[in-house]
Amino acid sequence: MDQLGEERRKAQFDVDDMKIVWAGSRHNFEVSDRMAKLVASDPGFRKDTRTMLARKELFKNTLRKAAYAWKRIVELRLSEEEASKLRFYVDETAFTDLHWGMFVPAIKGQGTEEQQQKWLPLAYKMKIIGCYAQTELGHGSNVQGLETTATFDHQTDEFVMHSPTLTSSKWWPGGLGKASTHAVVYARLITDDQDQGIHGFIVQLRSLEDHLPLPGITIGDIGMKFGNGGYNTMDNGVLRLDHVRIPRSHMLMRVLQVTREGKCIQSDVPRQLVYGTMVYVRQAIVADASCALSRAVCIATRYSAVRRQFGSQNGGPETQVIDYKTQQNRLFPLLASAYAFRFVGEWLNWLYTDVTQRLQANDFSTLPEAHACTAGLKSLTTTATADGIEECRKLCGGHGYLCSSGLPELFAVYVPACTYEGDNTVLLLQVARFLIKTVSQLGSEKKPVGTTSYMGRVEHLMQCRSDTQRAEDWLKPSAILEAFEARATRMSVACAQKLSKFSNPEEGFAELSADLVEAAVAHCQLIVVTKFLEKLQQEIPGKGVKQQLEALCNIYALFLLHKYQGDFLATGCITSKQASLANDQLRSLYSQVRPNAIALVDAFNHTDHFLGSILGCYDGNVYPKLYEAAWKDPLNDSVVPDGYHEYIRPLLKQELRTARL
Amino acid sequence: MDQLGEERRKAQFDVDDMKIVWAGSRHNFEVSDRMAKLVASDPGFRKDTRTMLARKELFKNTLRKAAYAWKRIVELRLSEEEASKLRFYVDETAFTDLHWGMFVPAIKGQGTEEQQQKWLPLAYKMKIIGCYAQTELGHGSNVQGLETTATFDHQTDEFVMHSPTLTSSKWWPGGLGKASTHAVVYARLITDDQDQGIHGFIVQLRSLEDHLPLPGITIGDIGMKFGNGGYNTMDNGVLRLDHVRIPRSHMLMRVLQVTREGKCIQSDVPRQLVYGTMVYVRQAIVADASCALSRAVCIATRYSAVRRQFGSQNGGPETQVIDYKTQQNRLFPLLASAYAFRFVGEWLNWLYTDVTQRLQANDFSTLPEAHACTAGLKSLTTTATADGIEECRKLCGGHGYLCSSGLPELFAVYVPACTYEGDNTVLLLQVARFLIKTVSQLGSEKKPVGTTSYMGRVEHLMQCRSDTQRAEDWLKPSAILEAFEARATRMSVACAQKLSKFSNPEEGFAELSADLVEAAVAHCQLIVVTKFLEKLQQEIPGKGVKQQLEALCNIYALFLLHKYQGDFLATGCITSKQASLANDQLRSLYSQVRPNAIALVDAFNHTDHFLGSILGCYDGNVYPKLYEAAWKDPLNDSVVPDGYHEYIRPLLKQELRTARL
Ligand SMILES: Cc1cc2nc3c(=O)[nH]c(=O)nc-3n(C[C@H](O)[C@H](O)[C@H](O)COP(=O)(O)OP(=O)(O)OC[C@H]3O[C@@H](n4cnc5c(N)ncnc54)[C@H](O)[C@@H]3O)c2cc1C
Ligand SMILES: Cc1cc2nc3c(=O)[nH]c(=O)nc-3n(C[C@H](O)[C@H](O)[C@H](O)COP(=O)(O)OP(=O)(O)OC[C@H]3O[C@@H](n4cnc5c(N)ncnc54)[C@H](O)[C@@H]3O)c2cc1C
Known part of the structure; x- marks a missing residue:
C-alpha cells in the first residue's frame, strides 16, 4: 500500500525529468539507476543488521562485501564508472575507498611514469591493497x-x-x-x-x-x-x-x-600539480555532501508526510507534521540545500576539468582562486550537511533516534567529513587569507578572477542599497545576487580595514580570525547562490521542473538571508523592513513547495536499500515496518533477558547481599 | 606527569572556591565529591569498554551494574541524596532511571494516599521495577x-x-x-x-x-x-x-x-498539580544540561591546551590550539554556557519549591508563567547542549571522532533530551503562545509576572536605544539587560501585531509559527542572562571567583548578542556600530578567560572516570593513553584479521571466482 500515493499525485512537475536534472545527465541517471538496483536486489549487499553487529563481525562482513563487490565487478565486466557507482551504492565505508580514492590517485599524481607503470597495474587488479x-x-x-x-x-x-x-x-x-x-x-x-x-x-x-x-x-x-x-x-x-x-x-x-x-x-x-588533486578530491566531497543531505532530507520529508500529530477535528485525521510551518522552516531549506549543493558540485566538477587543462598549458593564474573556492565549498557544504542530517533526525521526533530510521548511522558516518581533508575551520581561514589578499589587490593590475570577480565591482557594492519594496521583489535573481555580493564584499573589506590597523599583519589576522571566518562563509554562500542561479539560466526541460528549482533556489537564498540577517543589516545592504519582506516571501515559497515536497525527494531516485531507513521507505508504510524490525534486535532473542537470574531476580527478591555481581 | 600543571598555575582565582559555587553549596560539593570518588575507585563500575560491547553483552552488564549499585547503596546505608548521586556518577542509562525518575514520581503525584501506601514501599525496596x-x-x-x-x-x-x-x-x-x-x-x-x-x-x-x-x-x-x-x-x-x-x-x-x-x-x-511535576522534571533536565555540557567543555578545553598545531618558530613548540581565536570563539561561549545553565538550573530549583508552596496554598497565579518558563528553558538548554557537545567534539579534530575521546557517546546519549519530555519545537510554540497572551494583556489589570515582568516596561522597551559608546560599556549589566529585554519585547510585540491582522487567530499562529519560535528563543535567552546577572549580585566568596564569573556572564551575553545580531539590529535595539563594539569586547574577554580556562573546567570537579575521555584526562597525558587504548579494540585481538583467509587472500590472489562470499 502506498501511503504516499496521494502526496505524489499532488506534484506539479514531472518527476522523471527532475531525476535527470538531479543526476546531471540521462547517462548518469541510467548508470546510477542500474547500479543502485543491482545492489539493492542482491542479498549479498544487505545492510539492515549492520548497526547491531559487534566490531569484529562488522569488520569481517565488510571484508566479505568488499570481496563480493569486486567479484561482481569482474564477473559483470563493469566499466570503471559502473564499478565506482556500484561501490558507492554498496554504501559501506571500506578499505577499498582509500585504495581507489587515495592510494591510486596519489601514485597517479605523485609517481613518475615508471612508477605508475610498476604500481598501477597491481593496484588496478587489487593484487595489492x-x-x-x-x-x-x-x-x-x-x-x-x-x-x-x-x-x-x-x-x-x-x-x-x-x-x-x-x-x-x-x-x-x-x-x-x-x-x-x-x-x-x-x-x-x-x-x-x-x-x-x-x-x-x-x-x-x-x-x-x-x-x-x-x-x-x-x-x-x-x-x-x-x-x-x-x-x-x-x-x-x-x-x-x-x-x-x-x-x-x-x-x-x-x-x-x-x-x-x-x-x-x-x-x-610544476609543484602546483598537487592542487589539481586537491580540487578533485574536494569536488568529490561536495558531491557527497549533496548526496548525504539528500538522503536525510528524503527520509525526513517522507516521514513528515506520514507522521500525524495534533489538530484532529471532529475525529478526523490529525495534521501531517509536514504541514506545520515550523517543520517546513526547518526542513525545506535543507531540501533546497541538497539541490544547491548538487549544482555547485556539478560546477566544481567543471572547474576541476578547467584547472587541469590550464595546468597542462602551464597556466597557474586561476589556481589560487580555485583552491580557495574548493576549500571554502568543502567546508561550507560538509558543515551544513552534518548539521542538516542531525536536524532531519530531530525532525523525525523520537523515532529518528532509532537506528532503524537510518539517520543516526548516516550522521555518524558523515560527520568526519567536517574534519578530514582539511578541518573546516582551518579551511575557512585559508579562504579568508585569499579574500584579504584579493581585497588588497583591488584597484591594482591584478583583477579578481572566477568566484571573486564580483569584487571587481567593489565601488558599487560598497554603497549600493537593495531596492526591494515588496516581498515578490525578492524573487528577482538580481536582487538576491546584489544583496549577497554586497554583504560578502563589505565583510571582506571591513576585515581588511581592521587588519590594516595592526602593525603586524599576522597578529592582526590571528586576532581577527573569528571575523575573517565569517567573511569567508559569506563569500562561500554567495558562490552557492550564484551557481544555483546560473544553473537556472540554462535550459532545463521537463514540465514544471524549472519552476520547482526556482522556488528551491529562492528558498535557499532567502533562508540564508534570514538566518544571517545580522550580516546583511550590519553592513547596511538591506533594511530591516526589507529583511522582513524577504521572510514573508520565504513563507509563501514554503507553501509553494509543500505539494511538491514528496516528488522533490523522489527525484533523488534513492532505493529503499540505499536509504536504509524505515521512516523513509518509498511506500511510507512506516508503522508496520518499525514494529516488525524491533523484534530483530538481539535483545529480543529471548523473552527473559540474559542476566535475569544473576541480576534482576536477586534484586527483586532482596537477595543481593549474597549475589556475585 | 601533569601536562597541564603550567596551565593550572596560570589561574587567577581559587579553584576550590569555584568548585563550591559550581556545586551550589559546600554540602552538595562534599556529597558529590564523595560519591564520584566512590564510583571512580570501584572496578565494578568501570565503563571503558562500553562502546565496544554488542547489545546483549552491553545490556547484561548494565543489569549487573544496576544490581551492584543497589547492593552498594544498601551496604553503605546511603541516604536518598547519596544514592541518587551514586547512580548519577555510575553514568550509565538504565531501567532504574525510569523507576526512580518517572515511575515513583508518577505514583507520588497521581496516586491517592492509599495507593501510595501500597506501591511506594514496594518500589522503594525495588521489590518491583x-x-x-x-x-x-x-x-x-x-x-x-x-x-x-x-x-x-x-x-x-x-x-x-x-x-x-x-x-x-x-x-x-x-x-x-x-x-x-x-x-x-x-x-x-x-x-x-x-x-x-x-x-x-x-x-x-x-x-x-x-x-x-x-x-x-x-x-x-x-x-x-x-x-x-x-x-x-x-x-x-x-x-x-x-x-x-x-x-x-x-x-x-x-x-x-x-x-x-x-x-x-x-x-x-487541583488538576494543576501535574504542572508541579513537570516543573520538577524539567528543572532536573536543565541541571543535566549544564552537567553534560560541562563534561564536553572540560574535555575540549583540556585537549585544546595539550594539542599543538602550527606556529612553531625556530623549532620551538607549536601553538596550543586553545590559543587560536577561532578555537576560543567556538569553545569559550560553551564554557560560559555551562556556567549559565548551571545557575539558571539552580534558580529553577528554587522556582519549583516556590511553585509547590503556592500550589499547597491554592495559589495558581504563577503557574502558567512557571510552566512556560520551564518549557522554554528545557528547550533552550537541551538544544544548546546537544549542539555544544558536538561542537566540542569537532574542536578536538580527528581524535574527537574516536570513542575513546568520550564525546561520541556523550553526544549520542544526550541528544534525545531534545525530544523527550517535550519536543523542543513544540515546547517553544507553547512559550510563544504564552508570550502572545502576555502581550495581549499588557495594559490590562493582569500584570506580567516572574520572568515576563520586564514586559511591564513595554513602553520604555519599545523605544529605548542602547547608549553604549565604547566597547567597555558592554560590560555593564544594565546595558546588556536592556538590550536583551528590548529585543525580546519587540519580537513578541511584532508577532502580536502581525497576528492581529489575521481574522482567525489560530491560522495566524500557524502561519507565523517560525517567527513565534524566534521570539520565544529571545525570551528564553533573556531569562538565562538575567539569572546569571542576578547570581552575580549575590555575595560570592573566594579569591577572584566573582571576576571570573563576571567575565563568563559577559561572554555568554555578548556571544549571543553577536550570534543573534540580526534580531537586535532588525528591532532597532542597537546600532551596527554598537554590535561591532560588543564584538570587540567579546574578543578581549576571551583573552581574559584564556589563562583561567583549565582551572575553570577543573572547577567542575569531574573525575577521569566520570569524564570517560582520554582527551579530557586530568593530567593531559593524552598521546600515550590514546596509543595504549587503541590496542584494546577487539579487532586487535589478532594481528591478521578474522576474514583474511576467506576474503582478503582470494582477492589478492585473484581467486575470487571460486571463493564463497
Ligand atoms: C531516548 C528516548 C527515551 C524515551 N523514554 C520514554 C519513556 O520512558 N516513556 C514514554 O512514555 N516515552 C518515552 N519517550 C518518547 C518521547 O517522549 C517522545 O518521543 C517525545 O514526546 C516526542 O514525541 P514524538 O516522538 O511523537 O515526536 P513527534 O511529535 O512525532 O515529532 C515529529 C516532528 O513533528 C513536529 N511536531 C509535532 N507536533 C507539532 C506541532 N503541534 N507543531 C509543530 N510541529 C510539531 C516536531 O517538532 C518534530 O519535528 C522516549 C523517547 C526517546 C527518544
Ligand atoms: C574518519 C577519519 C578518517 C581519516 N582518514 C585518514 C586517512 O585515510 N589518511 C590520513 O592520513 N589521515 C586520515 N584522517 C586524519 C584527518 O586527515 C585529520 O584528522 C584531519 O586532517 C584533522 O587534523 P587533526 O586531527 O590534527 O585536527 P587538529 O588540527 O588537531 O584540530 C584540532 C582543533 O584545532 C583547530 N586548529 C588547528 N589548526 C588551527 C589553526 N592554524 N588555526 C585555527 N585553528 C586551528 C581545529 O580547527 C580544531 O578545532 C582521518 C580522520 C578521520 C576522522
Whole structure:
C-alpha cells in the first residue's frame, strides 16, 4: 500500500525529468539507476543488521562485501564508472575507498611514469591493497609538522623509514589497520642530514603470503569510532616504523627526485600539480555532501508526510507534521540545500576539468582562486550537511533516534567529513587569507578572477542599497545576487580595514580570525547562490521542473538571508523592513513547495536499500515496518533477558547481599 | 606527569572556591565529591569498554551494574541524596532511571494516599521495577491522541487494558523492554462508552516469579538507538495489551476517581498539580544540561591546551590550539554556557519549591508563567547542549571522532533530551503562545509576572536605544539587560501585531509559527542572562571567583548578542556600530578567560572516570593513553584479521571466482 500515493499525485512537475536534472545527465541517471538496483536486489549487499553487529563481525562482513563487490565487478565486466557507482551504492565505508580514492590517485599524481607503470597495474587488479598514511598521532592539520623520517642511506641506496617518537605514529589512515598490504607513507625526507620536507613513499606493510606485518612494522586498528556500524567498518589504523628499509625507487618522485648519490633534483613538473588533486578530491566531497543531505532530507520529508500529530477535528485525521510551518522552516531549506549543493558540485566538477587543462598549458593564474573556492565549498557544504542530517533526525521526533530510521548511522558516518581533508575551520581561514589578499589587490593590475570577480565591482557594492519594496521583489535573481555580493564584499573589506590597523599583519589576522571566518562563509554562500542561479539560466526541460528549482533556489537564498540577517543589516545592504519582506516571501515559497515536497525527494531516485531507513521507505508504510524490525534486535532473542537470574531476580527478591555481581 | 600543571598555575582565582559555587553549596560539593570518588575507585563500575560491547553483552552488564549499585547503596546505608548521586556518577542509562525518575514520581503525584501506601514501599525496596508507559508508536507529542484504552467493566470491577491498533502499541518507554515488572500505563479511560480522557494505570507486566510476561501482554525491546554504548544500555520497549484486566484500584485516582458503579468523580485535588511535576522534571533536565555540557567543555578545553598545531618558530613548540581565536570563539561561549545553565538550573530549583508552596496554598497565579518558563528553558538548554557537545567534539579534530575521546557517546546519549519530555519545537510554540497572551494583556489589570515582568516596561522597551559608546560599556549589566529585554519585547510585540491582522487567530499562529519560535528563543535567552546577572549580585566568596564569573556572564551575553545580531539590529535595539563594539569586547574577554580556562573546567570537579575521555584526562597525558587504548579494540585481538583467509587472500590472489562470499 502506498501511503504516499496521494502526496505524489499532488506534484506539479514531472518527476522523471527532475531525476535527470538531479543526476546531471540521462547517462548518469541510467548508470546510477542500474547500479543502485543491482545492489539493492542482491542479498549479498544487505545492510539492515549492520548497526547491531559487534566490531569484529562488522569488520569481517565488510571484508566479505568488499570481496563480493569486486567479484561482481569482474564477473559483470563493469566499466570503471559502473564499478565506482556500484561501490558507492554498496554504501559501506571500506578499505577499498582509500585504495581507489587515495592510494591510486596519489601514485597517479605523485609517481613518475615508471612508477605508475610498476604500481598501477597491481593496484588496478587489487593484487595489492593500498592506503594513504599521512596523519600522525601528533599532527593532522599541520602536514609540515609530520615527524616520520625517511633517511637516505647512501650505502644501500635505500630509505630508512622511521617513527622517532610516539606522536610520529601514523594514526587514522583508513584501511591501514587490518587490510592494506601497502601504504603511501608521508615522511620527512632526509638526505645528508638535510631536511628536504614532506614526501610520499610506497611502503609494503604486510607479507603478500600470510598478511603478517613485515619486520620493523607495528600496526593495528585505532579503535571504535562514533556510531553503530558507520565508520567502524573501516580499519583506521596506527603504524609504527622501526628503521624499515625500502628501495630508493619507492619514493614518489614526480616532483622531486633523489638520485643514487642522494642529490635532490626538482623536476620540471610544476609543484602546483598537487592542487589539481586537491580540487578533485574536494569536488568529490561536495558531491557527497549533496548526496548525504539528500538522503536525510528524503527520509525526513517522507516521514513528515506520514507522521500525524495534533489538530484532529471532529475525529478526523490529525495534521501531517509536514504541514506545520515550523517543520517546513526547518526542513525545506535543507531540501533546497541538497539541490544547491548538487549544482555547485556539478560546477566544481567543471572547474576541476578547467584547472587541469590550464595546468597542462602551464597556466597557474586561476589556481589560487580555485583552491580557495574548493576549500571554502568543502567546508561550507560538509558543515551544513552534518548539521542538516542531525536536524532531519530531530525532525523525525523520537523515532529518528532509532537506528532503524537510518539517520543516526548516516550522521555518524558523515560527520568526519567536517574534519578530514582539511578541518573546516582551518579551511575557512585559508579562504579568508585569499579574500584579504584579493581585497588588497583591488584597484591594482591584478583583477579578481572566477568566484571573486564580483569584487571587481567593489565601488558599487560598497554603497549600493537593495531596492526591494515588496516581498515578490525578492524573487528577482538580481536582487538576491546584489544583496549577497554586497554583504560578502563589505565583510571582506571591513576585515581588511581592521587588519590594516595592526602593525603586524599576522597578529592582526590571528586576532581577527573569528571575523575573517565569517567573511569567508559569506563569500562561500554567495558562490552557492550564484551557481544555483546560473544553473537556472540554462535550459532545463521537463514540465514544471524549472519552476520547482526556482522556488528551491529562492528558498535557499532567502533562508540564508534570514538566518544571517545580522550580516546583511550590519553592513547596511538591506533594511530591516526589507529583511522582513524577504521572510514573508520565504513563507509563501514554503507553501509553494509543500505539494511538491514528496516528488522533490523522489527525484533523488534513492532505493529503499540505499536509504536504509524505515521512516523513509518509498511506500511510507512506516508503522508496520518499525514494529516488525524491533523484534530483530538481539535483545529480543529471548523473552527473559540474559542476566535475569544473576541480576534482576536477586534484586527483586532482596537477595543481593549474597549475589556475585 | 601533569601536562597541564603550567596551565593550572596560570589561574587567577581559587579553584576550590569555584568548585563550591559550581556545586551550589559546600554540602552538595562534599556529597558529590564523595560519591564520584566512590564510583571512580570501584572496578565494578568501570565503563571503558562500553562502546565496544554488542547489545546483549552491553545490556547484561548494565543489569549487573544496576544490581551492584543497589547492593552498594544498601551496604553503605546511603541516604536518598547519596544514592541518587551514586547512580548519577555510575553514568550509565538504565531501567532504574525510569523507576526512580518517572515511575515513583508518577505514583507520588497521581496516586491517592492509599495507593501510595501500597506501591511506594514496594518500589522503594525495588521489590518491583516500574516504568512509565505513555508514548505510543503513533503518538508522542500529542498525549491527548493516545489510543490505548482502559475500559471499565462493571461486572468484575476491573479495567480492561487494550491496544486496539498497531499504532497504539506503547513504544519507547525506558525499562519496559526487558527489565520492568510494572508500568504506569497511560490510557484512554472509558466508562459506559464515555471517553473520559487520558489517565494512568498501574499494570503488572511480568511475573514476579519467572519474569515471563503475563497473559495478554506482548513485550519486547524496540531495537538499537543512536551511538555505541550510550542509550543502548536502556531497554526502551514496545508493549501490546490484549484485553488485560487489572483491578479498579490500579487506576491512579488522585485527581479523578472511578467508583464501583463506574462513576467518575473529580477530586478536590487541583488538576494543576501535574504542572508541579513537570516543573520538577524539567528543572532536573536543565541541571543535566549544564552537567553534560560541562563534561564536553572540560574535555575540549583540556585537549585544546595539550594539542599543538602550527606556529612553531625556530623549532620551538607549536601553538596550543586553545590559543587560536577561532578555537576560543567556538569553545569559550560553551564554557560560559555551562556556567549559565548551571545557575539558571539552580534558580529553577528554587522556582519549583516556590511553585509547590503556592500550589499547597491554592495559589495558581504563577503557574502558567512557571510552566512556560520551564518549557522554554528545557528547550533552550537541551538544544544548546546537544549542539555544544558536538561542537566540542569537532574542536578536538580527528581524535574527537574516536570513542575513546568520550564525546561520541556523550553526544549520542544526550541528544534525545531534545525530544523527550517535550519536543523542543513544540515546547517553544507553547512559550510563544504564552508570550502572545502576555502581550495581549499588557495594559490590562493582569500584570506580567516572574520572568515576563520586564514586559511591564513595554513602553520604555519599545523605544529605548542602547547608549553604549565604547566597547567597555558592554560590560555593564544594565546595558546588556536592556538590550536583551528590548529585543525580546519587540519580537513578541511584532508577532502580536502581525497576528492581529489575521481574522482567525489560530491560522495566524500557524502561519507565523517560525517567527513565534524566534521570539520565544529571545525570551528564553533573556531569562538565562538575567539569572546569571542576578547570581552575580549575590555575595560570592573566594579569591577572584566573582571576576571570573563576571567575565563568563559577559561572554555568554555578548556571544549571543553577536550570534543573534540580526534580531537586535532588525528591532532597532542597537546600532551596527554598537554590535561591532560588543564584538570587540567579546574578543578581549576571551583573552581574559584564556589563562583561567583549565582551572575553570577543573572547577567542575569531574573525575577521569566520570569524564570517560582520554582527551579530557586530568593530567593531559593524552598521546600515550590514546596509543595504549587503541590496542584494546577487539579487532586487535589478532594481528591478521578474522576474514583474511576467506576474503582478503582470494582477492589478492585473484581467486575470487571460486571463493564463497
Ligand atoms: C574518519 C577519519 C578518517 C581519516 N582518514 C585518514 C586517512 O585515510 N589518511 C590520513 O592520513 N589521515 C586520515 N584522517 C586524519 C584527518 O586527515 C585529520 O584528522 C584531519 O586532517 C584533522 O587534523 P587533526 O586531527 O590534527 O585536527 P587538529 O588540527 O588537531 O584540530 C584540532 C582543533 O584545532 C583547530 N586548529 C588547528 N589548526 C588551527 C589553526 N592554524 N588555526 C585555527 N585553528 C586551528 C581545529 O580547527 C580544531 O578545532 C582521518 C580522520 C578521520 C576522522
Ligand atoms: C531516548 C528516548 C527515551 C524515551 N523514554 C520514554 C519513556 O520512558 N516513556 C514514554 O512514555 N516515552 C518515552 N519517550 C518518547 C518521547 O517522549 C517522545 O518521543 C517525545 O514526546 C516526542 O514525541 P514524538 O516522538 O511523537 O515526536 P513527534 O511529535 O512525532 O515529532 C515529529 C516532528 O513533528 C513536529 N511536531 C509535532 N507536533 C507539532 C506541532 N503541534 N507543531 C509543530 N510541529 C510539531 C516536531 O517538532 C518534530 O519535528 C522516549 C523517547 C526517546 C527518544
